[in-house]
Amino acid sequence: MHGTDDADSGTGDAARLGALLSRAVRAAVAVESVTALSGGASSATFAVDAARDGAPWPLIFQRGEGSVGMPKRVQAELQRIAGGHGVPVAPVVAIASPGDGLGDGFVMARVDGETLAPRWLRGDDFAAARAAMTAQCGTALARIHAIPLAAVAGLALTGGTAREQCAALFALYRGFGVDEPAFDLAFAWVAARLGDHPARVVCHGDFRSGNLIVDAVGLAAVLDWELAHLGDHHADLGWLCVNAWRFGQWQHPVGGFGDRAALYAAYEAAGGAAVDPRQAHVWEVYGTLRWGMSCLQLADDHLSGRVRSVERAAIGRRVSEVAADLLWLLEYGSI
Amino acid sequence: MAGHPDAAALVAAVRDFLGGLKLDGRDAFHAKVAGNVLAIVERELVARPDAAAAAALAPIVPDDGKEEEDVPSLRTQICTALRDGSLGPATPGLLDALVAANLAALAVDNPRYSTFLRRAAAAPQR
Numbered sequence: 448m449h450g451t452d453d454a455d456s457g458t459g460d461a462a463r464l465g466a467l468l469s470r471a472v473r474a475a476v477a478v479e480s481v482t483a484l485s486g487g488a489s490s491a492t493f494a495v496d497a498a499r500d501g502a503p504w505p506l507i508f509q510r511g512e513g514s515v516g517m518p519k520r521v522q523a524e525l526q527r528i529a530g531g532h533g534v535p536v537a538p539v540v541a542i543a544s545p546g547d548g549l550g551d552g553f554v555m556a557r558v559d560g561e562t563l564a565p566r567w568l569r570g571d572d573f574a575a576a577r578a579a580m581t582a583q584c585g586t587a588l589a590r591i592h593a594i595p596l597a598a599v600a601g602l603a604l605t606g607g608t609a610r611e612q613c614a615a616l617f618a619l620y621r622g623f624g625v626d627e628p629a630f631d632l633a634f635a636w637v638a639a640r641l642g643d644h645p646a647r648v649v650c651h652g653d654f655r656s657g658n659l660i661v662d663a664v665g666l667a668a669v670l671d672w673e674l675a676h677l678g679d680h681h682a683d684l685g686w687l688c689v690n691a692w693r694f695g696q697w698q699h700p701v702g703g704f705g706d707r708a709a710l711y712a713a714y715e716a717a718g719g720a721a722v723d724p725r726q727a728h729v730w731e732v733y734g735t736l737r738w739g740m741s742c743l744q745l746a747d748d749h750l751s752g753r754v755r756s757v758e759r760a761a762i763g764r765r766v767s768e769v770a771a772d773l774l775w776l777l778e779y780g781s782i
Numbered sequence: 783m784a785g786h787p788d789a790a791a792l793v794a795a796v797r798d799f800l801g802g803l804k805l806d807g808r809d810a811f812h813a814k815v816a817g818n819v820l821a822i823v824e825r826e827l828v829a830r831p832d833a834a835a836a837a838a839l840a841p842i843v844p845d846d847g848k849e850e851e852d853v854p855s856l857r858t859q860i861c862t863a864l865r866d867g868s869l870g871p872a873t874p875g876l877l878d879a880l881v882a883a884n885l886a887a888l889a890v891d892n893p894r895y896s897t898f899l900r901r902a903a904a905a906p907q908r
Contacts, residue, residue, distance in 0.1 A: 626858045628861055757819060761818060777871065
């Protein structure tokens with residue numbers, strides 16, 4: 448299924464998905480269509496319209512397209528474990544095995560709601576959702592961080608001390624051969640403030656407004672678990688507040704919809720560890736640097752010729768936005 | 783010269799052409815991104831942000847006797863000094879210089895960005 452224009456491959460995938468699903472739920476499942484939704488360098492997502500015992504069954508199939516990052520089957524297992532610990536996720540229906548001929552992929556329920564953050568951050572239809580989101584995100588993060596390490600022992604999640612993670616991010620930066628003084632200044636500032644205690648909790652790693660499904664009453668599902676790792680509980684809290692995920696709604700530091708104090712209170716009320724606002728701020732600066740490295744990576748994909756794309760070229764110019772945010776954070780202490 | 787469109791006029795013509803295309807889905811999205819890219823090019827042709835950035839960064843760089851250094855060289859020297867610790871978050875004037883250079887870049891790259899607008903609003907107090 449490398450492209451839906453390949454009719455034979457698409458038909459074959461529909462049949463293979465039908466066989467996998469029938470076996471997973473011990474029922475007659477027919478897959479009627481498989482439609483590509485988006486494709487990245489590392490994964491592709493498809494809407495699957497199936498019928499289970501004759502009733503419509505909307506699903507999502509996600510497949511890894513490269514060898515980089517967390518295998519989809521591991522991502523699916525973690526998503527399943529998180530769901531079992533009370534985190535809102537799309538229920539995982541089936542995980543493909545090598546013999547299924549579907550590559551490294553898994554099938555999950557298609558959860559109703561909006562995934563485009565600018566829509567739910569601005570739309571009048573989502574006012575009630577926005578009012579509920581801060582507490583719901585604090586609760587969801589507390590539940591993620593409460594997943595026992597023993598429950599994920601088989602997933603080989605990466606991890607390290609905060610200083611080790613920061614050193615790895617700096618090495619990534621140096622690998623691009625770019626000299627952006629705001630980045631070096633922020634790295635120096637962050638490195639002096641991160642601890643070296645061992646990683647303590649399961650972090651989602653990419654918990655931000657663009658990776659959530661939001662319906663009329665709020666958080667419906669947490670998506671994209673492929674950057675999950677073992678780390679510091681402040682890391683996810685800081686990442687959610689990075690200005691890039693506010694989509695212009697900068698007055699609302701939590702993802703463009705909420706206030707930090709309310710997020711921390713909800714997190715602690717749901718059983719999360721005590722939040723040190725200064726440490727969360729350090730992780731917000733670190734997260735801003737992380738987004739800066741993503742901008743450099745995407746621009747490098749284009750400039751190196753790996754993935755020629757006007758979109759990736761344009762993202763290279765967003766580096767100056769990231770630099771502006773870093774300089775503002777260092778000068779004023781928050782955005 | 784009348785009848786001889788300059789580079790900015792040519793780029794603007796292409797941007798207008800892209801804006802008039804009737805496209806769907808990913809093509810429409812990429813055409814919009816391409817139009818935004820051409821707007822950056824138009825602003826850069828007019829603003830010459832490197833001159834402003836060089837003026838802001840030059841006083842921060844330790845004097846090596848050379849004159850009239852370009853922006854990439856200045857940035858490399860500042861980054862090298864930040865990496866070896868001879869410049870740092872506590873260096874007087876460093877943050878202001880980086881902000882000034884950044885504002886020149888953002889005025890070209892995205893003058894609608896929230897932090898740019900907030901800086902611009904705060905400028906009289908600086």
